[in-house]
Amino acid sequence: MTSTQKVPSLWIILAIAAISLIWGSSFILVKKSLSTYSAMEVGALRIASAALFFSPFFFNRRKYIQKQHWPSFLLAGLTGNLFPAILFSIAGEHLPSALSGMLNAFTPLFTLIIGIVLFHQKFVLKQTGGIILGLIGCIGLLVAGKSFSFQFNYHTLWVILATFLYGINSHTVKSKFADLHPLTSTAGVFMMIGPLALGLLAYSGFFNRPWSDHAQMWPLLAAIALGLFGSAIAMVLFNQLIKWTSAIVASSVTYLIPIVAVAWGLFDGETIYWAQIVFMFILLWGVYQVNNSKS
Secondary structure: OOOHHHOHHHHHHHHHHHHHHHHHHHHHHHHHOOOOOEEEHHHHHHHHHHHHHHHHHHHHHHOOOOOHEEEEEEEEHHHHHHHHHHHHHHHHOOHHHHHHHHHHHHHHHHHHHHHHHOOOOOOOHHHHHHHHHHHHHHHHHHHHHHHHOOOOOOOHHHHHHHHHHHHHHHHHHHHHHOOOOOHHHHHHHHHHHHHHHHHHHHHHHHHHOOOOOOOHHHHHHHHHHHHHHHHHHHHHHHHHHHOOOOOOHHHHHHHHHHHHHHHHHHOOOOOOOHHHHHHHHHHHHHHHHHHOOOO
């Protein structure tokens, strides 16, 4: 496996920037898709579009995939793609896209905790302060509103669950796909969950919609863009980043994702409170402290 020292820092920085821009923009695309389609349709269409994109790559690289990879493909597909896509869509029906983007910053903390509990990752005592800061920021984001008027919104839990699943996915990719090219592993993942997504689309009645309605065109294109960029191209880049670095470092794209999401939210006229901004930066500072801790 390629070590961090053998990879130019510029490539790592560019990968983090590209992933952050794509995933930071995904929340506003979810919002636009939900103007016409249900949460299940948006999540499933996102995955089905990505699976279609990867199908030629899969058949070209099928020879590199071994029998033992398939269960891990399914686990990575469910935890890193299908379930989070639907969960973020459900949250998008009730939350501003900017807030969903800010809450996505839970991911590095869950990645660390899951790594310690399930993957025997070493815990560094100096990380404790960062974890505490991160948790303060997380709790603050869950309840913050205008003028620090705290009011819990249970719809935020959909995002929290999605970030928990992202943490499992990061370690699954790191531990199970080290012997595969990122394009091969990502194609295999989407070939496993693509049929599930098509089944959900059929169940939701997506294929029975009147396609002559031009009002559905932009929401449809937004959902397809989610699949092609947010779930396809960005996943290849993210899996490559994990191979170059670690699951913790790769999950640090969440430093920039909330900022991009907030920028889109402001552009779209969403209400964003100062309390949320404050707690977002507390959370990101905690994440930085966790990642910057040395044994």
